[in-house]
Amino acid sequence: MEIIVHQKLKWKFFYKIVFLFSLPIVANACKPEGLNNLCDLKSDDFVPTVILQTATASGSYHCGYKLVDVPPFGYRYTQFRFYLNFPVSILPEFETNSSYAIEGNLPSGLSFDQVTGEIKGTTLSVTAPTNVRITRNSPGFATVDLTLQVAEPSATFVYGQYGSLTCGAAYNIGSCSGSSNPNNQNLSSPTGVVTDSDGGVYIAGVNRIQYFPPNTNQSTFVYGQFGNFNCDIANNNQSCGGGGTSAGNLSSVRGITLDRENGLYATDLGNHRILYFPNSSNVPARIYGQTSYTTAITGLSDTAFNAPRAVALSPEGGLYVAEAFNIRIVYFPPGSTTATRVYGQVDFSTSVSNTSETRFTGPFGMAVDSKGGLYVADSPSHRVLYFPVGSTTATRVYGQSNFTTNTLSIASATALNNPTWIALDQSENLYVSDSGNNRVVVFPKSTQTAGHTAVAVFGQYNNLSCAVSNNVGGCTGGSVNPASLFAPSSITFNRQGQLYINDQNNHRILVF
Template sequence: MKLFYQLKTKMCFLIYFVLFTIITAAQSPLINNMPASGVIGQSDFTSGTSGTTSNKLYAPSGVAVDPLTGKLFVADRYNNRVLRWGSEDKMMNGSSAEVVFGQLDFNTSTSGLSASKFNDPLRVFVDSSGNLWVSDYLNNRILKFENASSKPTGSSADVVLGQPGFTVNTPGTSINKMKGPVGIFVDGNDRLWVTDRLNHRVLRFDNASTLTNGANADFVLGQPDFNTGTSGLSSTKMNRPMGVYLDKEDNLWVCEDDNKRAIRFDSVSSKVNGASADGVLGQPDFTTNLINYSRNGVGNLRGVYGDEAGRIYLVDESNHRVLIFNHASSQPNGAYADYVLGQPDFGSDPIVQQEIYDSSTLNYLLFTPRDSSAVEDGKFPLIISLHGIGERGEELWRVKGDGLPKILDGKNDFPFIVISPQCPLSTEWYYNDGIQLKLNKLIDSAIVRYPVDTNRIYLTGFSMGGIGTLDMAIRYPDRFAAIMPIAFRIEDGWDLCIIKDIPFWGFHGQHDPIIPLYKAQSVVTTLINCGGNPLFTIYSDLFHDAWTRTYGNPAVYNWLLTKSLN
């Protein structure tokens, strides 16, 4: 059989699709790190550019094949569209899609709320009747396109679930509402299963082929009823479920992002609402959720799939791999995987960033070096990295898409702890007492939780984060051993003389149309006039994005390591 899945490269969000040829055990055994036999979204296996054309993708996140026609459907997330390839075209590297849903043409990527638009489509599934199901994440709904293999470009969906109509987007926790749906699976008994991620539950809709707009769900797991939406870590609770799959033995598999596991519900058709899971992979028990890059552990899971041979495939995004478990339904809790794709073996996974959801401060990405013996007293310098305005929200994958977090995964020799917090959608990193207090509290929490060298805490940020870097330093000047703003400016009334003694290295693009160069130059001039000695690098060939080059330059980290409060 052929297994499609999306493999994330080290350059976060420059994602391409690979086609692995998996031959059933009766014909030939699987092997670790099987090479891909084809690629879609790029012309070859070594390219990784995003785009909005008929043969390009921008963060693809879901894939399905129509069992009737063999046509391929891909959820092209950041382009807010679903692409369809012909049954033969999908086998050719870099081939062009034949049809697009969610847009009127292949060169448009706008989001929207209607029967013919998407806002962050995450997963696709094609059932045995040829109906395409799409999880429209930020529109908090599931869309159904009937006879999808024959629909033309820009076609409207036929049915919506999670909302009463195609122009309504009200997230909720009820029998007919959803909040961030992701995983989709339609089983052989015409039942639709959906992971309702932010409600921390799985919903089942019976008689999927005849459902009408806004239909009620018939069954729920992860919650005791349809009106509860709390997360938890137990055999009856879930925390941000991402994928769902029903095997031929009536066992339901659910993978969870924050609990870092895949749980199994045996004979799920006979279970009642809120029933307990019967097995778990990725963790030793139902009360553990530690990230693990070994053979029996996982990081942030993005999908769970299976095949007719009884194998289960876990898409382990954090560890850049797919784990394969033979005879999965009979495996004990915490079982070892049998095969791995995307890595040469089970022990070569790179260091990855953990997603930490902290209601008391801010959600953040955490990067921690492995070898504490390489530093004095086992303490590491800490970098606080502030993102730009486009990464705000409550989904940490957004933060991974740019700046310092984008280059961190796989950097085994990076000698810093890095915390990259996420700014809520309703605010900014600067001119906000509440957000600055939370940032300061986050640093206090990090010192307690992680091996931080308190004399070497550094602050950096780009664009909105560059401005926030200056605001934070002015508010807490004794906290930081050095600051590194990129594409920055200040607000009227800020007293830069407060930070004149903090080691400062700023970066800016000469042709920046968002924050003109003179505004950054004014900051540097003021610091000099206050008696400071700031460093300032102007990139003569760059526009607003001065951070990609900066964060990719080893010299800036060597400079940071020379700075200490003592």
């Protein structure tokens, strides 16, 4: 009994001491007093609970008391898919030098930094999905579980060719037979691809956009053709005949993207407008570039377009639009249809072509990094530019040795030939659809201004000096196969890190 009483007094003294040190991190109280109330300052359980909450939470509240601000802990994704012999750099979403530990085995070639929490290296072997647990010990205690996988850079799934990875027929109607008859399983010169948060896939092509549920190559929803999967005509008049512009039709659809609610932005190039469709609706709720759904007027201003062909979203939900004939990119704040920023021109009423860090000759696809920086494929200048967040002056150039050259060179690790679309993987490595070289090249994450060198390639059997269409190995052009490409265009990644490549002239979308 004496020992028990002594221990109680000892713990009460300890709680009082800790409580005195905890006072600066709390505010006011909440529930009625009582020894069984964890929110009561007089309760023996109050201070231990505060200590536990402080160690495990970030900016959290206990009984109305504001706790010490502890940086959140987590990575942008919980599932990561890497490709063999590709660079990897995975950092916590909120970068803080700390004390980290890892449980489990990383794929061969990767290492873990216990100070930054970074997983980095170059993958050396194919690895089945592997689970690891990462612990942050300070500031604050927290854990996160990740799944890592390393795959071959060869396609395992295809859209548009009835499941065949060796067929490249337009409007395939089965048995690799091309036709002029669209249906819900075929494609013809697809132009855009994007995946939603549930694993569904949207594919744009000619005058329609099809939605494919997860893990199936048959679409169940179509935009631009009034629900008719057997029609792919410009400005459909609801009877699969050409007509005037309306809210329900499309003309030469190009780039597409999705917001966080899976709302769809569609680039309707032929009608000089961008349409926004709420999730699961084929009726647009917003229009950019036109004053009504029945007009298709070109213009050069902060509210008008001339042949828009690509869209991208900023982290806060603002919209970037790349225009072919106005030779610019315009930015719209969230919810606004009036642009507030222009890239490539000095103002909203100018349209000049040039090669520099502030001009374009033909902006195409775009990608936005986690910090809000903007990558742009300037196709006729055979380069990709990077603009820091909020700036209209580029600070990096890929494909050229400086900002004023636009040289077309033979295929190499440093040269590009009419790049069209770009994407960032989970490590924020830059993937460039190098259409003129029939390949997709990978540049590692970097902050250097110029002199970027690609380290990996899709479509050319790891040969960065080859540019043949439908390479069958040995830099020999031949037949369509799971690793070949023919004028690739749009590219994207799903949340699990799988790469989707629009193999445009093979009339298919490949999943790697």
